[in-house]
Amino acid sequence: MKLVAVTSCPTGIAHTYMAAEALEQAAVAAGHEIQVETQGAAGAEALDPAVIAEADAVIFAADVDVRDKDRFAGKPLVSGPVKRGINHAAEMVDEAVAKAQAAPASDTAAAVPAAPAGPKLGPGAKLRLWLMTGVSYMLPFVAAGGILIALAFVIGGAEIATKVNGGAFEGVTYEAITDPTQILNQTGIAGLMFYIGGLAFSMLVPILAGFIAFGMADRMGIAPGVVGGLIAVAVGAGFLGGLAAGLLAGAIVMALKLIKANQAFQGIMRIVVIPLVSVFVVGFIMLVVVGKPIAEAQSWLTDWLAGLSGVNAVLLGLLLGAMMGFDLGGPVNKVAYLFGVGALASGDYTVMAAVMAAGMVPPLGLALATVVRGKLFTQAERQSGKAAWLLGASFITEGAIPFAAADPLRVIPSTVIGGAVAGAVSMAFGASLRAPHGGIWVIGLIGNPGGFIVALLAGTAATCLCAIALKTAWRSEAASAADEAAMPVI
Amino acid sequence: MSDLITADLIDLDLTGADRHEATAKLAALLAAAGRVTDVDGFLADVRAREEQMPTGIEGGIGIPHARSTHVTAPSLAFGRAAAGIDFGSEDGPADLVFLIAAPEGGGSEHMTILASLARKLVHADFKTALREAPDAEAVAALIKQNLPG
Numbered sequence: 001m002k003l004v005a006v007t008s009c010p011t012g013i014a015h016t017y018m019a020a021e022a023l024e025q026a027a028v029a030a031g032h033e034i035q036v037e038t039q040g041a042a043g044a045e046a047l048d049p050a051v052i053a054e055a056d057a058v059i060f061a062a063d064v065d066v067r068d069k070d071r072f073a074g075k076p077l078v079s080g081p082v083k084r085g086i087n088h089a090a091e092m093v094d095e096a097v098a099k100a101q102a103a104p105a106s107d108t109a110a111a112v113p114a115a116p117a118g119p120k121l122g123p124g125a126k127l128r129l130w131l132m133t134g135v136s137y138m139l140p141f142v143a144a145g146g147i148l149i150a151l152a153f154v155i156g157g158a159e160i161a162t163k164v165n166g167g168a169f170e171g172v173t174y175e176a177i178t179d180p181t182q183i184l185n186q187t188g189i190a191g192l193m194f195y196i197g198g199l200a201f202s203m204l205v206p207i208l209a210g211f212i213a214f215g216m217a218d219r220m221g222i223a224p225g226v227v228g229g230l231i232a233v234a235v236g237a238g239f240l241g242g243l244a245a246g247l248l249a250g251a252i253v254m255a256l257k258l259i260k261a262n263q264a265f266q267g268i269m270r271i272v273v274i275p276l277v278s279v280f281v282v283g284f285i286m287l288v289v290v291g292k293p294i295a296e297a298q299s300w301l302t303d304w305l306a307g308l309s310g311v312n313a314v315l316l317g318l319l320l321g322a323m324m325g326f327d328l329g330g331p332v333n334k335v336a337y338l339f340g341v342g343a344l345a346s347g348d349y350t351v352m353a354a355v356m357a358a359g360m361v362p363p364l365g366l367a368l369a370t371v372v373r374g375k376l377f378t379q380a381e382r383q384s385g386k387a388a389w390l391l392g393a394s395f396i397t398e399g400a401i402p403f404a405a406a407d408p409l410r411v412i413p414s415t416v417i418g419g420a421v422a423g424a425v426s427m428a429f430g431a432s433l434r435a436p437h438g439g440i441w442v443i444g445l446i447g448n449p450g451g452f453i454v455a456l457l458a459g460t461a462a463t464c465l466c467a468i469a470l471k472t473a474w475r476s477e478a479a480s481a482a483d484e485a486a487m488p489v490i
Numbered sequence: 491m492s493d494l495i496t497a498d499l500i501d502l503d504l505t506g507a508d509r510h511e512a513t514a515k516l517a518a519l520l521a522a523a524g525r526v527t528d529v530d531g532f533l534a535d536v537r538a539r540e541e542q543m544p545t546g547i548e549g550g551i552g553i554p555h556a557r558s559t560h561v562t563a564p565s566l567a568f569g570r571a572a573a574g575i576d577f578g579s580e581d582g583p584a585d586l587v588f589l590i591a592a593p594e595g596g597g598s599e600h601m602t603i604l605a606s607l608a609r610k611l612v613h614a615d616f617k618t619a620l621r622e623a624p625d626a627e628a629v630a631a632l633i634k635q636n637l638p639g
Contacts (some may be wrong), residue, residue: 010542013592013601014553017608025612041557041592041601063543086612087548087579260538 001097003027004047005059006066009082014038019061019085026089032097039067047071056100059092061085065218070129076103127247128407133215134246135406136380138208141200141452142402143387148197150394150439156190158438158445161219164194170434204398205229205242208405209249212242216250217257220270224249224278228286235291236298238330240403243408244290249282294331301335313350313427320351321358321423321459325415328362329398341436349432353446356395356433357426357455359421360440363392363399365418365463366411366458372464376471381406392460395439403467412476414466422459426452494603495566495633498523500626504569504587509544510537512575513554516567516589525565526591532560536589544578551611552577552584561591564604568629570621586620603637610636 005023009015020036027034035055037047039062049071054056058072062078076099078092085092093343139343152160162169164187177191184192186410206229213225235241256274265273301323308316323336340355370377370385377385384402391399404411429434429451433444499519506512510533517533520526535556539545545553552575567589574583588611592604610616616636623629 011555011557011592013557013604014545014555014588014590014608015547016613017605018547018553018612021609022612038605040605083543083547087581232502257506 001032001056001100002051002054003032003057003059003093003096003100004052004055004072005034005036005085006032006039006047006062006069006072007036007060007082008039008062008064008066008481010064011051015063015082015086016040018148019082019089022086022089023059023061023093026093030090030093030097032093034093035233039064057096057103059085059096061089063093070215073464076100083273111300113352116306122320126396129249130212130215131243132378134208134210134212134407135402137211137214138204138405139242139380139384139402141203141207142384142391142399145200145204145266146391147387148193148200149396150197150390151195152190152197153337153438153441154395156188156194158435158442160187160190160194161437164191164198166479167325169436201398202233204401205233205239205245208239208401209242209246212246213249213253214245217253220257220274220278223275224253224282227279228282231283231286231291234414235287235294236331236334237286237290237294238327238333239398239405240327240330240408241286241290241294243405245282245286248285249278250351252278252281296333298331301332301337305335305339313430314424316351317354317358317423317425317427318420319423320355322416322420324355324358324397324423325362325419325463326412328400328404333359333397344434344436350427350430351429353433353452354423354426354455355450356376356437356439357422357431357459359397360392360395360456361418361422361459361463362397362404362415364398364460365392365414366403366467367392368460368464369414369467373468373472376468377403378406393440395437407471410465410470414463414470417466418459418461420459420462422455425458426455429454431455493630493634494564494607494637495568495630496523497523497626497630499565499567500629501567501569502626502629504571504575505573506571506575509540509546509552509554509575509577512552512569512571512587513537513540513589516554516569516587517591519567520561520565520589520591523565525563526558526560527562528560532556532558532591535560540578546577546579546584546614548579548581549578549614549617550574550583550585551617552587553590553608553611554587554588555592557592558619559594561593564593564601565591566604566607566633567591568620568633570629586617606638607633607636 007016016038020038023036024034035047035051052071057076060066061082063082080097089373159169163174164177166174168286177186183195206226209229210226213221225246228249229242231239232245272443320336323332326332339353343351367385367388370382374382387398400415429448431452432447434445443449504512513536514533517529521529526532536554539556540554569587571585574585577584605618619632623632
C-alpha cells in the first residue's frame, strides 16, 4: 500500500522530524511505501503531486495546521497530534491502511490533480483556493435549496411563493404562514418544499463565508465566518458581502493566531479569546463599515432608477439587466428586482419581464458554458452546471453564485453582460410578465412569450461567450491547477 | 560552523526537581560555552514552547527546545538523568534530555542538522548507545558520527 504523511509541530525543529522518522520506520516495517513531508524549520520539501495522487491514504501527525491540506482532499485520512506519530506510529499506519481498504476505489482516483499543484501557491492562487473551499461547502445548499424551490414552482405554480410568504398575487391576497408546522396543511407539498428550499438558501452566504474563513484559518475561522455571513444576509450584502465576510474572518483569525500569548493566557486564547474577538470584530465591521454604506447605496440606486422613469425602455432594460447580473441576489440585484415588482404593482408589466429574463440568464449562461467548454471549469463546477439549468429556468439567479464566488473577476462581467442583453432584448420586444417570479414555469403569464424566449437565448449566449472568452484569455495556470486539487468530490 | 555538540555541553549526572530546573542546568552549559547570550531569555523561549505541548516522548526522552534570538549557534546540550525527570510523557519520566537551541532565523543548513538529530532520536539503537556511553567524550562522538557533515 502507498501512503503519504505530513508532520508538523510548533517549533518545527524536533518533533516534526521524529514523527516523520517514526512513521517511515513503522510503514516500512509493515511492508508499505510511505513518503513524508516535514513541514518544519528546515523548509518543507513538498510531496510530488503524482505521489499524492497515487497514495492510498494520508496521515497527518501535526500540532499546527497542515499547510495546503487541500492537496489531499478526497483521500482516506488519519490525523492526530505529532506525538501520536512518534509514540504510536505503527497504530497510525495500521489505521491508514484500514481506511484505505474500506474506501471505495473511486475516491482516491477522483482526487488526482490535473497538473502539478506546487504547494507554494502565489497570492492569487491562494485566494482562489480559499474561495473554492467556501464554494465547495456551499454547493450542496445551492443544489438542495435551488431544486426544492424550482420544484415548488413546478408543482405549486407561480403563486406558491406568495402563499408561503404572504402578499398579493394576481389579485388574490394570501396570509403569510406563521406556524411552519402547519405549512403542509395550508400550502400542500409545494409550499413545504418552497419553505425548506428557502431555509437551505438562507444558509448559502453564511456557509460560503464560514468555509472561506475555514480554508484560510481552519476550524477557528468557521464561527466568525458564519456570523459575518449571517450579517451579510441581514444587511442585504449578498454573496459579495459573504466573500468579504469570509476573507475578513479568515484574516482576523490568522492574525490572532500569530499573537504570542504569555503562558497563563495561552490556554484560553484558542477557546475564548480568538472566537470572541474575531466574531465581534467581524460582526462590527460587517454591520458598521459594510452594512451602512450598502443600505445607503441601495436607497440611492432606488431613487436613481425612479428618476429614470422617462428614459428609453431598452436602455432601462439594459441597466436593470446588468444590475440583476451583477451580484446575483445581492443588494444591487435586489434594487433592480424590487424596481420590477414596483412597476408590476403600478401596472407596467414589461419591466418585470426584463428583470426576470435577466435574472434567469446568469445560471443558464454558465450552465451552457460548462457544456460548451467543460475544460475551463472544475469538475464540481461542471456538476453544478447541471443543476444550474433548472435553477436558471426557475429564475433562481443564485444558481450562478458558485461560479461567481469561485472566480468573481471573470464570471461577474459575463453575468452582467448577459443580464444586460436579456433585459434590453426583452424590453425591445415589449415582453410582459404579470408575476414577480416563477421563471419558465409562468410562461402562461408572459405577454409575447416568443420575444421573452429570444431575450433569454440572447442573454444566455452572451454570458456563455463572455465567460468562455474571459476564462480563456486570462487564465492563471496556478489557479487552474489548484482548482482540481482543491475541490473535494461531492 | 562549530560543532553542534561538544563534551562540555554534556552532563551525565543531570538532576533537577522538575523539567525547568533540569533545562536550566543544561542551558547554563550552553551559556558557559558562549552559545547562549541571555540564559533567562532563552529559558523563557524554551518554556513557552514546553507550555504549548510538553516535549516528552515515550521511551524516556525529553526534548526541550526553542528557536530563540538569544542563541548564537545551533547547539545541543545533553543530559543523562538516572533518576528520571518528568517531561510530560504519558509513560513516565525521561532519562535522556536533549536541549536543542536554534538561532532565530537560522539557515536551513543548521535546521537540516537538527532535523537529522531529531530523526535519530526515534531509533532504539541510538538511544541504547547513548545510555551505555561511558563518558561525555563518547557521547559527543556518538552524536557527531550520527549526523551529516
